[in-house]
Amino acid sequence: MARRKILEESPIPSTNEEPVFFDTAEIPWWAWVRRFHLPEVWARPVLQVALWQLLGVNRVLKRMLASEAPA
Numbered sequence: 001m002a003r004r005k006i007l008e009e010s011p012i013p014s015t016n017e018e019p020v021f022f023d024t025a026e027i028p029w030w031a032w033v034r035r036f037h038l039p040e041v042w043a044r045p046v047l048q049v050a051l052w053q054l055l056g057v058n059r060v061l062k063r064m065l066a067s068e069a070p071a
Contacts, residue, residue: 024032041047 041051
């Protein structure tokens with residue numbers, strides 16, 4: 001939000017001559033989920049169940065990977 005305010009107050013000009021490279025890895029997965037998927041999920045109860053199942057699987061996998069990591 002702070003960056004948005006700065007850009008609104010003093011916009012930085014851009015041109016189409018400069019290539020823009022966008023790497024999706026720069027944005028955490030949870031930000032994508034919260035922005036694009038959660039509104040849809042909360043509108044449908046079946047998707048809510050699927051979301052909780054996926055979060056559970058994610059948690060289990062994290063624990064499994066942590067226990068297998070070499071000391």
